[in-house]
Amino acid sequence: MNSKRSPIRQVAAAAAAGAAVLALAACGGNGGTADRPGGHAAASPSTAPSSAQQRHNAADVAFAQGMVPHHRQAVEMADLAASRAGSAEVRKLAEDIRKAQDPEIRTLSGWLASWGEDVPAEGADHSAHGAEGMMGAGEMARLEKSSGTAFDTAFMELMIRHHEGAVAMAEAERAEGAHAPAKRMAGEIITAQTGEIALMEKLLGRN
Template identity: 55%
Template sequence: MRNTRTLTRRAVLAAVSVTAALALTACGNDDGHHSTSSSAAASADATAAAHNAQDVSFAQGMIPHHRQALEMAKLAADRASSAQVKDLASRVEKAQDPEIRTMSGWLTSWGEEPMPGMDHSGGSAMPGMMGGSDMGELEKASGTDFDTMFLTMMIEHHQGAVAMATTEKTKGEYGPALSMADDIVTAQTTEITDMNKLLGKS
């Protein structure tokens, strides 16, 4: 009898152990398997997880928005007559080119693609984006006409970027994206003021 009881007890204990192990495994899976991953992998998972749909939308929208600003800025090198306009265009390039690379890196780490089907004309739905005809006119202009057109268009472009960045600051979650959005608002608001002064506006 004792042997039978002992065997029964062992069987019960074994079953309980297996059940407990399964429960722990299930909990580990629910947890996103952080318990079994290395600290580096856990850190990468945390980075990828600490963002929301707004962060993705911000990066996907701001990349083509910045790219158009760079196209406009590059035109100033041999078309603008004002040294101040050329200087401003250079500031735009230095600020926005690295930001494009940074945002592209975020999208890659999140497993997201750049905005599909984005081209010069397709981006006009975003705030401040120029249509193909606007860009065509800017490409044909030179001298003081270019300066006026460039400043007028870039002010509108910057205002759109500030609006997009403000939305990110309000609804985003990813720390580096919130920080970049804050930088964009600060820098581009200052540049809008500078451009209005160059146009003779207060």
């Protein structure tokens, strides 16, 4: 009986050994895929740029929350120029301001939403928001009631102050912010609005 059973036992042992080898190979294969492009470990670096792109700090939030109402007021002022400005230069300047700042409002609002931060409500008292260079309700009312040359002068004087405030906010963002796209926008604001300040100074005869 023992001589008959021995071959059977040998076959069974060989089968078990083969299964163990296959199991070890499978485990080794699973571990290996983690280091290949399709594996989990290799996927992590591909998500790193996205995470870095979303990195932000308190300065970025302050910049976005301050610039949204600031830009909204500039667009509101620019809209008045279409029917009240006396010179073509002021109308063109106002249109350029509106075209530049409308898209930036949407971008800034999108960043705040993605960061889980409040987007400043429309229609709030701009002067109470703490943003630099903002017009008070009385100043906006006087601008709305003017036209022709009087409007042009008031618009440019107020917009120079407004732009100077935006440039100061943008400089703070470039110095203290962490969100790369916000810092790029801040640089663009500084360049564009510094140029517009120089143009308005020239139109006012100050240089």
